Amino acid sequence: MVLNTVLIIGGSGFLGCHLVDRFAALSPAPAIHVLDIRPLPAIPPEFYSFDPETIVFHKGDITDPSSLRDIYRAVKPDIVVHSASPIHGMGKEIYYKVNVDGTRAIIDVATEPEFKGIIKGLVYTSSASVIYNGDDLRNADESTPMPDKQMDAYNETKALGEKMVLAASSADFKTVALRPSAMFGPGDRQLIPNMAEVTYTFGTRFQIGDNWNIFDFTYIGNVAHAHVLAAQKLVDEKTSQRVAGEPFIITNNEPVYFFTVPRKVWAMKGVVPGFTIKISRPVGFFLAYMSELVAKLRGKEALFTRFRVSFTCANRYFNINKAIRYLDYEPIVKLEDGIERSLRFLTYEEELKAKTLAEKKSE
Amino acid sequence: MSKYLQLLAHPSELRAVIQWSVWHDPVYPREPEKESENLKRCYELLNYTSRSFSAVIQELSPELRVVIAIFYLILRGLDTIEDDMTIPNPTKLPILRSFHEVIDTPGWTYNDSKEKDAVVLREFDKVIIEYQNLKDKYKVVIKDITKEMGHGMASYCENEDFNKKGVDTVKDYDLYCHYVAGIIGDGLTRLGVEAGVANPKLLDNPQLYESMGLLLQKTNIIRDYHEDLMDNRRFWPKEIWQKYAKSLDDFAKPENEAAGLDCLSEMVANAIEHVPDCLFYLAGIKEQSMFNFCTIPQVMAIATLELVYRNPKVLTGHVKIRKGLACKLMLEAVNVRTTYDTFQEYCHKIQARNTPRDPMYVRISVACAKVDQFIETVFPTKFVPQTAANNAFLVFGLSFAVVGILIVYTIFLLD
Incomplete structure (x- = not known):
């Protein structure tokens, strides 16, 4: 069976726009519906290849079952993709409301x-951090258990959401959870922008750890792919049994020494420091403590x-053979x-x- | 003289040279008194033609020693015909294409070659005698590989484009290396499995033995850039060098050194991407002498890659790893663990010299990290919770509190 209609919850977000992009690139493309609290942002054609006109937008609140029910009725999706998540720094209450209550409602309805x-299944965006407890992760795979205590409230709610989603998997409603590690790309507000911010400061000259x-x-x-x-x-009946109820770790399958990525970012912006000051991890920890x-x-x-x-000092790399084997996953864009x-x-x-600033001025 | 001075500059290598020459006992020493005159002559030919392989072949277990020595000599014969530019194609191609039948033709010799190793061809009847004495299960493999290789070589000799312009795409580069080295990996693996010294599963993963051959071949091609250029031979693929220069020959000119080094980086990146497969392969060898035979050329290759990486001398002359280093590598590569350590050491040396200015910066970092990742799958690091380290930092930190506060204060002032 092919995918006729897909409902992307959180489709206006960072990952959401790329989800729309990848689903729209399918041939034949399914009907794409987006459910979000805010409309799709401006879609620059240099970075996304879909036509925003072809996407049906539904404004709705995932914590409200009746609002969800109306949208499910109107859309009749084969698959619901749930990638709505509050941005970091919103506070514990919001995390719970969206990641736990919201996910509960999405499944229940x-x-x-x-x-x-009608609705055959749910794809949930979890996070590789649900198996992170601050210690090194080397070649971690899906058999690595979740820690008893999560690193922070955000991860705690992502883990609870994932457990609910996978437990809900049944013959009529099959679910999958994907756990991407350290996502970046167009629309990203954190990883690459934070690294780029350091470019013209003394920070490029520091390295913490070996x-x-x-x-x-x-x-x-x-990740969207x-x-x-x-x-x-x-x-697809032939493949659904093997993936239903399963989590999958998703990476670029290109592990690198941590500082390679920020240094590449700085070099692309024209900065290659002539020397680097290396600070050992304990000293870095201490300085950070003082800075806090x-x-x-x-x-x-x-x-x-x-x-x-x-x-910065952690080993955090994964074995993604499960995704390669059962999802036929292969990264389509290289790290570089x-x-x-x-x-x-x-x-x-x-x-x-x-440009907008200049326009405003001229007015 | 400079050789001895080099040794004095690297005391650990001096130790290795002494240790290797005085105390090294082969796993299986040859027993010349039990060998026929004909076989002894074959070993002499082997010594004469092979610089790097002769010693490791002669230390193989008795079951495989003759098999692999004869296999080597047959391929050397084939190679000598191919390399000899004085033999015209109408004579050369039929010999290459029928070489697998030549080894079933007692008394066959070839006396018109001017190549350095032509002695093998002049006395090829002796090689044929020993080939005929081998067990059938080995003969089949050797015949298959000889046929495949002979046909591959013939098609390259015929290929005008290849001879004039060299290798075009990266795919062609891999294919060329397959014909001259990947196939040998195939043959050796089959011989090893037949003799019970290699895991039969290695045959189900052609990519592994292919990588074994490709890593060695690519390392030689990279190292021999200048020498090949002088001989008017070009193996670096155009798809790679054209990003850095208009002609492959340009890199030898001093004004193009920077471009040449960047291109060299890409060639090295392309080669070290084979390392995880090679490490995987080596874990499938079950017998010590075969393990040494497979591993020694591999550790030489990774040390050579480290030596050539961003080394301008490659573009203008010949570089070679020091004899003492070679001894040290041979002494250290005794089991899977020590071999992996050696690979990791040299990959880390490469990565330590990797710079964001290099167009291959990310690719080389990924390639080296993937070597670490692979080693981790075979030998997982003992788990040490970070929480202990975190507590240690406070004790450590408090004693440096004053310094810390000062530094933080300065950082804030800079902000």
């Missing part, structure tokens, strides 16, 4: 008798934190091309900002 035989620690960064388009594959496997302390005293948010130090695209997008946004 979809499994109501009236949608039996830089033999390996990290998996994942280009957003590859994995979602499309999962949706296709779920609607000082920031607290000054009532500001610290930029240099212990969390960032441990993130992904970094290049991300930077191009940042430049595009800056130029756009400058």
Whole structure:
């Protein structure tokens, strides 16, 4: 069976736009519906190949079952893709409301008798961080257990959401959870922009740790591609049994020494420091502790934190053989091309900002 | 003289040379008194024609020693015909294409070659005698490989484009290396499996033995850039070099050194991407002498890649790993663990010299990290919770508190 209609919850977000893009690239393309609290952002054609006119937008609240029910009735999706998630820093309550209550409602309404035989399954965007407890992850795969205590409230709610989704898998409603690691790409507000911000500061001259620690960064388009594959496997009777109820870790399958990516970003912006000051992890930890302390005293948010130090020094790479084997997953964009695209997008946004500013001035 | 000075500069290698020459005992020493005159002559030919392989072949188990020595000499004969530019194609091609029948023709010799190794062809009847004495199961493999290789070589000799312009795409480059090295990996694996010294599963994964051959061949092609150029031979694929220069020959000119080094980086990146497969393969060898035979050329290759990586001398002359280093590598590559350590050491040396200015920066970092990742699958790191380290930092940190505060203060001032 082919995919006729797909409903992308959170389709206006960072990953959401790339999901729309990859689903729209299918041939034949399914009817694509987006459910979000805000409309699709402006879609620059240099970075996305779909026509926003062909996408049906539904404004709705996933924590409200009746709103969800109306949209399911109107759309009749074969597959629901749930990639709505609040951005970091919103607070515990919001995380719970969206990631736990929202996910609960999405499952509960979809499994109501009236949608039996219509909605065949759900693809949930989880996170590779659900198996991260601060210790090194080397070649971690899906058999690595979730830690008893998650790193933070965000991961805690993502893990709860994933458990609900996978437990809900049945013959009539099959589910898959995808766990991408460190996503970046056009539309990204965190990873690459944060690295780019450091470019013209002294920060490019610092290295914390020995830089033999390996990290998996994942280009957003590859994550979206994995979602499309999962949706296709779920609607196909021949393959759905093997993937239903299963989590899959998704990476670019190009692990690198951590500082390779920020240094590449800086080099692309024309900065290659002549020397680097290496700080060992414990010293870095201590400095971060002091920086947090000082920031607290000054009532500001610290930029240099212990969390960032441990993130920078950690081994966090995965074995994605399960996704390769059962989802036929293979990254479609190389790490280096992904970094290049991300930077191009940042430049595009800056130029756009400058242009609108200039226009306003001339008015 | 410079050789001895080099040794003094690298004491660990001096130790290795002494250790190798004085205390090294082959796993299976040859027993010349039990060998026929004909076979002894074959080993002499082997010594004469093979610089790197002769010693490891002669230390193989008695079951495989003759088999692989004869296999080597047959391929050497084939290669000598192919390399000899004085033999015109109408004579050369039929010999290459029928070489698998030549080895079944007692008394066959070839006396018109001017190549350095032509002695093998002049005394090829002796090689044929020993080939005929081998067990049938080995003869079949050797015949198959000889046929495939002979046909492959003939098609390259015929290919005008290849002879004039060299290798075009990366795919062609891999294919060329397949014909001159990948096929040998295939043959050796089949011989090893027949003799019970290699895991039969290695035959189900052609990519593994293919990579074994390709890593060696590509390393030679990279290292021999200048020498091949002088001989008017070009093996670096155009698809790669055209990104850096208008002609492959340009890299030898001093003004093109920077471009040449960038191109060299891409050639090295392309080669080290075979390493995880090679490491996987080596884990499938079940017998010590065969393991040494397979591993020694591989560790030489990774050390050579480290030597040539971003080394301008490659573009203008010949580079070679030091004799002492070679001894050290041979002494260290005794089992899977030590071999993996050696590979990791040299990959890390490459990565340590990797710079963001290099167009291959990310690719080389990924290739080296993938070697680490593979080794981790075979020998997982002992798990050490970071929480202990985190507590240690406070104790450590407090004693440096004053310094810390000062540094943080400076950082904030800079902000």
